[in-house]
Amino acid sequence: MHKLDVLIVGAGPAGIGMALELNKVADLKYGIVERDRIGESFRRWPAQTRLISPSFYSSPFGLADLNAVDAASSPAIVSSAEHLSGQQYADYLTFVADVNELPIVIGCKVLEVEPVQEGGFNIATERGDLYAQFLIWACGEYQFPDLNPFPGGELCQHYAHIEDWQILDNGPYVVIGGYESGLDSAINLVKLGHQVRLLVRSQTWDLPGVYDPSQALSPYTRERLREVESNDRLEIIFNVNVVKVTLKEDEYFRIHAADGQHWDVMEPPILGTGFLKGGGARQIKDLWEWDKHGHIVLSEFDESANTAGLFLVGPQVRHEERIYCFIYKFRQRFARVANEIAKRMQLEIEWQEGSQDGIWGPFGNSECCEGCEC
Numbered sequence: 001m002h003k004l005d006v007l008i009v010g011a012g013p014a015g016i017g018m019a020l021e022l023n024k025v026a027d028l029k030y031g032i033v034e035r036d037r038i039g040e041s042f043r044r045w046p047a048q049t050r051l052i053s054p055s056f057y058s059s060p061f062g063l064a065d066l067n068a069v070d071a072a073s074s075p076a077i078v079s080s081a082e083h084l085s086g087q088q089y090a091d092y093l094t095f096v097a098d099v100n101e102l103p104i105v106i107g108c109k110v111l112e113v114e115p116v117q118e119g120g121f122n123i124a125t126e127r128g129d130l131y132a133q134f135l136i137w138a139c140g141e142y143q144f145p146d147l148n149p150f151p152g153g154e155l156c157q158h159y160a161h162i163e164d165w166q167i168l169d170n171g172p173y174v175v176i177g178g179y180e181s182g183l184d185s186a187i188n189l190v191k192l193g194h195q196v197r198l199l200v201r202s203q204t205w206d207l208p209g210v211y212d213p214s215q216a217l218s219p220y221t222r223e224r225l226r227e228v229e230s231n232d233r234l235e236i237i238f239n240v241n242v243v244k245v246t247l248k249e250d251e252y253f254r255i256h257a258a259d260g261q262h263w264d265v266m267e268p269p270i271l272g273t274g275f276l277k278g279g280g281a282r283q284i285k286d287l288w289e290w291d292k293h294g295h296i297v298l299s300e301f302d303e304s305a306n307t308a309g310l311f312l313v314g315p316q317v318r319h320e321e322r323i324y325c326f327i328y329k330f331r332q333r334f335a336r337v338a339n340e341i342a343k344r345m346q347l348e349i350e351w352q353e354g355s356q357d358g359i360w361g362p363f364g365n366s367e368c369c370e371g372c373e374c
């Protein structure tokens with residue numbers, strides 16, 4: 001059995017960024033396991049999808065590229081793009097992993113985790129067993145879509161299962177969901193010449209006083225929406241709470257709303273309704289404490305509230321009103337986790353100049369949201 005000080009599970013931006021932080025801890029023996037390929041979630045995005053947060057090379061002026069997981073690198077430079085495709089971003093992650101010679105084993109799924117009474121974890125993987133004193137869970141959410149947000153969800157096509165909008169039939173289509181994935185679906189379909197009816201609960205692009213892209217539609221998607229909103233092929237219906245989808249006469253689909261309205265469509269409705277709460281962390285759901293909203297309860301060091309030595313990194317990290325679901329947000333937590341592990345192992349950590357969190361820019365510290373609206 002291999003023995004490690006730390007095992008990171010998942011090689012997306014959270015796992016890769018976390019590994020770079022652990023590289024600064026002298027004499028730490030750590031590894032990363034990834035069930036598929038580096039950046040797998042991004043490789044599965046629909047071909048037309050782009051990062052909504054822009055990339056721009058700004059490091060020499062003290063501000064890291066918003067999508068960088070390594071402060072010195074810039075996805076904008078690696079891919080020559082401001083809004084990267086999933087493939088381009090996965091290639092950027094692979095480039096960072098190669099340059100830094102990160103110890104990643106790909107094609108190695110973690111199957112089971114068992115905390116050991118004396119401390120640490122026994123971890124069963126597809127390629128054998130491991131022991132690690134600390135475990136960092138970085139399994140994201142994209143590969144864990146909510147396929148049944150209401151009865152009949154299984155009759156629909158989830159956004160996360162679309163490889164390319166170009167290869168769909170002629171439509172018309174009904175898209176359910178008014179946030180990023182619903183809008184991305186509708187905009188891409190309209191641009192490709194399809195008729196689209198978009199059913200939304202609320203207008204996420206017009207929420208008074210809400211600017212955080214974790215809650216309101218990003219400027220990038222608002223801009224794209226403006227390009228198509230007057231197009232005859234797009235119809236947006238507001239205040240729709242879908243409660244059920246049924247198959248009628250084995251031929252067409254009926255979408256039922258709570259207020260009794262319904263809409264019929266020949267193609268399976270498209271779900272832009274989101275991902276399972278907790279995402280990939282549900283694979284080890286008993287090792288976390290869950291609050292009444294279905295969010296994971298974490299210590300100030302992002303450690304599980306009921307399993308010592310288990311840390312969470314990535315988009316499920318939340319602290320009170322702060323939601324760290326974007327790369328530029330959750331990367332600010334890596335140093336905190338690395339620092340805590342180094343302290344417990346009594347190992348030296350080689351901080352760069354400035355404060356330990358400062359590498360992500362003047363606001364790049366854990367208190368960034370203190371007293372502000374986001």
Ligand SMILES: Cc1cc2nc3c(=O)[nH]c(=O)nc-3n(C[C@H](O)[C@H](O)[C@H](O)COP(=O)(O)OP(=O)(O)OC[C@H]3O[C@@H](n4cnc5c(N)ncnc54)[C@H](O)[C@@H]3O)c2cc1C
Pocket residue numbers: 009010011012013014015033034035036037038039040041042045049050051052053054108109110111138139140141142143180181184280283313314315325326327328
């Ligand atoms: C359409 C869309 C657009 C987005 N745009 C942006 C944006 O512009 N900017 C931004 O900051 N964020 C954006 N996000 C959010 C961003 O993609 C996620 O926050 C990010 O992918 C999370 O990174 P992660 O490393 O935690 O998860 P992932 O990228 O999902 O990586 C998790 C990895 O864990 C692996 N894994 C899972 N289970 C196991 C297991 N049991 N064993 C081994 N490996 C496992 C998976 O294969 C995967 O590679 C967007 C999301 C979507 C869906």
